[in-house]
Amino acid sequence: MRKGMFYGLLFTAPAILGFAIFTLGPMIASLVLSLTNYNVFQDQTSFVGLDNFVRLFSGKDELFYKSLGITFYFVVLRVPAVILISFGIALLLNLNVKGRAIFRTIIYLPSIVPAVASAMIWMWLLNPDLGLINSLLSRLHLPTSDWLYGESSVIPSVVLTTLWGIGSTVIIFLAGLSGIPRQYYEAIEVDGGGWFRKLSHVTVPMVTPTIFFNTIMTIIGSFQVFNEAYILTQGGPNNRSLFYVFYLWRTGFRDAEMGYASALAWILFIIILFFTFIVFRTSKSWVYYEGGDRA
Amino acid sequence: MRPSKLSLTASYGALILISAMFVIPFVWLIRSSLMNLSQIFTMPPEWIPKPFQWSNFHKALTVLPFDVFFKNTLIIVVTVLVGTVITSSIGAFGFSRIQWKGRDTVFAILMTSMMLPAAVTIIPSFLGWQALGFYDTLYPLIVPAYFGGGIFNIFLLRQFYLTIPRDFDEAAFVDGANYWQIYTRLIFPLSRSAIIVVALFSFLASWNDFMGPLIYLKSDSLFTLALGLQMFQGTYTAQWDLLMAASATVVLPCVIVFLAGQRYFLEGITLTGLKG
Numbered sequence: 001m002r003k004g005m006f007y008g009l010l011f012t013a014p015a016i017l018g019f020a021i022f023t024l025g026p027m028i029a030s031l032v033l034s035l036t037n038y039n040v041f042q043d044q045t046s047f048v049g050l051d052n053f054v055r056l057f058s059g060k061d062e063l064f065y066k067s068l069g070i071t072f073y074f075v076v077l078r079v080p081a082v083i084l085i086s087f088g089i090a091l092l093l094n095l096n097v098k099g100r101a102i103f104r105t106i107i108y109l110p111s112i113v114p115a116v117a118s119a120m121i122w123m124w125l126l127n128p129d130l131g132l133i134n135s136l137l138s139r140l141h142l143p144t145s146d147w148l149y150g151e152s153s154v155i156p157s158v159v160l161t162t163l164w165g166i167g168s169t170v171i172i173f174l175a176g177l178s179g180i181p182r183q184y185y186e187a188i189e190v191d192g193g194g195w196f197r198k199l200s201h202v203t204v205p206m207v208t209p210t211i212f213f214n215t216i217m218t219i220i221g222s223f224q225v226f227n228e229a230y231i232l233t234q235g236g237p238n239n240r241s242l243f244y245v246f247y248l249w250r251t252g253f254r255d256a257e258m259g260y261a262s263a264l265a266w267i268l269f270i271i272i273l274f275f276t277f278i279v280f281r282t283s284k285s286w287v288y289y290e291g292g293d294r295a
Numbered sequence: 296m297r298p299s300k301l302s303l304t305a306s307y308g309a310l311i312l313i314s315a316m317f318v319i320p321f322v323w324l325i326r327s328s329l330m331n332l333s334q335i336f337t338m339p340p341e342w343i344p345k346p347f348q349w350s351n352f353h354k355a356l357t358v359l360p361f362d363v364f365f366k367n368t369l370i371i372v373v374t375v376l377v378g379t380v381i382t383s384s385i386g387a388f389g390f391s392r393i394q395w396k397g398r399d400t401v402f403a404i405l406m407t408s409m410m411l412p413a414a415v416t417i418i419p420s421f422l423g424w425q426a427l428g429f430y431d432t433l434y435p436l437i438v439p440a441y442f443g444g445g446i447f448n449i450f451l452l453r454q455f456y457l458t459i460p461r462d463f464d465e466a467a468f469v470d471g472a473n474y475w476q477i478y479t480r481l482i483f484p485l486s487r488s489a490i491i492v493v494a495l496f497s498f499l500a501s502w503n504d505f506m507g508p509l510i511y512l513k514s515d516s517l518f519t520l521a522l523g524l525q526m527f528q529g530t531y532t533a534q535w536d537l538l539m540a541a542s543a544t545v546v547l548p549c550v551i552v553f554l555a556g557q558r559y560f561l562e563g564i565t566l567t568g569l570k571g
Binding site: 010014120174 | 309318321335338339382385389390396404413414421439446449474478502505520524528535539545546561
């Protein structure tokens with residue numbers, strides 16, 4: 001069509017400008033900042049080369065390794081939990097049960113609750129002295145916990161609170177499950193296979209692309225957890241929930257060390273890219289695409 | 296799958312149990328927001344408020360200027376929604392219904408911004424807004440919506456536009472329409488449901504945003520509900536009855552919006568795999 005180039009650029013101009021102004025520009029600026037000692041409270045800013053990165057890795061900044069370790073622990077705990085539980089729920093929802101729509105709504109609903117409000121609710125539920133959960137546990141004569149206030153229980157507790165917002169992952173799984181042709185199950189029924197055979201031979205292989213997608217999204221999201229750290233724990237107790245992005249925020253916006261915080265941001269970016277890449281690479285051996293292997 | 300009677304019963308049981316676990320936090324929120332402090336702390340816990348302490352809501356919403364927080368949130372939500380819908384639908388049109396050289400490459404480059412952690416851009420963005428004199432104003436939270444409206448939304452609308460037959464535009468061209476007319480009279484009206492999805496996601500994202508307001512706003516008079524609630528928690532730590540009333544007030548509007556647009560929501564998530 002005539003003048004396609006002109007109109008094409010005209011219509012996409014806001015998006016292209018937005019990308020340049022709010023993504024590309026800041027990215028380059030962030031890279032440059034990470035090579036400076038820019039601190040809002042200090043007058044002099046100079047180019048320091050890789051000093052920030054040396055300072056990070058040299059071990060002088062214990063909190064860097066600590067926050068990294070905590071975040072990894074969180075990711076390792078959360079990702080399998082999210083994937084397994086949401087897949088399990090999606091399997092149940094995929095059955096021909098009455099009231100499916102109601103169950104689906106109930107399970108999705110918490111994921112739209114604002115993070116601050118959800119944090120308030122969970123702080124109240126998990127309150128060690130007055131909370132519902134400890135009170136139920138003690139009535140059942142089960143051990144109670146300090147939850148968010150315990151050094152060893154804080155991370156699992158945060159994982160628990162985020163599991164409440166699992167709904168959107170469930171919905172994506174459900175979409176994947178509903179795309180499986182019935183004939184595959186019928187074939188197994190003819191062969192006399194039962195529930196487990198259907199699951200292992202048809203359901204799981206057929207939803208591997210969805211598992212793959214959800215795994216990547218959950219990894220990316222888990223590395224970036226911030227709201228929970230800020231609202232629920234403020235990094236405590238004793239820095240035991242000093243999540244990486246929370247530490248980054250504190251370094252940049254409380255201690256005003258913007259240069260150093262930019263270096264922290266780039267490390268996170270590289271870590272996320274690395275894990276996404278790994279999952280992509282291994283996916284070739286376990287993700288099944290109907291009608292050929294396009295990755 | 297045709298499950299047996301036994302497994303069907305077991306599945307119902309499991310679903311009811313799981314649903315209960317998802318619902319109980321809401322119930323706990325509501326019941327706590329309607330109790331007085333002494334009943335709230337009663338052990339073992341009681342479920343029914345006696346009496347219903349409706350004054351909690353009045354108290355919670357007046358000790359801090361929640362009306363101001365609400366107004367600020369509303370300004371942000373509405374202006375962001377308008378910007379998002381307009382610019383993302385225009386962008387999606389340019390990336391799907393117009394042929395131009397390099398189009399798909401440009402789109403692919405824009406898509407990479409979805410992979411980028413917000414942490415990488417947040418510091419330079421903050422410094423930029425500050426240098427322009429817009430720190431502690433609502434602009435940093437609103438203006439970006441007018442620049443593309445988010446690549447997620449462009450992607451979603453583009454997918455939708457691609458399903459509309461090309462013949463439609465061809466016919467319109469023959470009748471002498473230009474691109475702008477095709478967009479406003481044909482494609483935009485045809486994609487009502489996808490536009491609703493974008494509007495709903497936009498509403499939720501700005502209603503729920505915490506980090507943005509936290510970084511860009513300093514004055515109480517500009518605070519959003521999310522920040523107000525956080526501030527409330529800092530000030531009235533032990534006042535669980537009021538905290539829960541304030542939380543319920545922040546949750547309620549987004550629950551209502553969700554229930555009103557639920558069909559579109561679930562469709563939209565399925566379409567894009569977007570996280571709500």
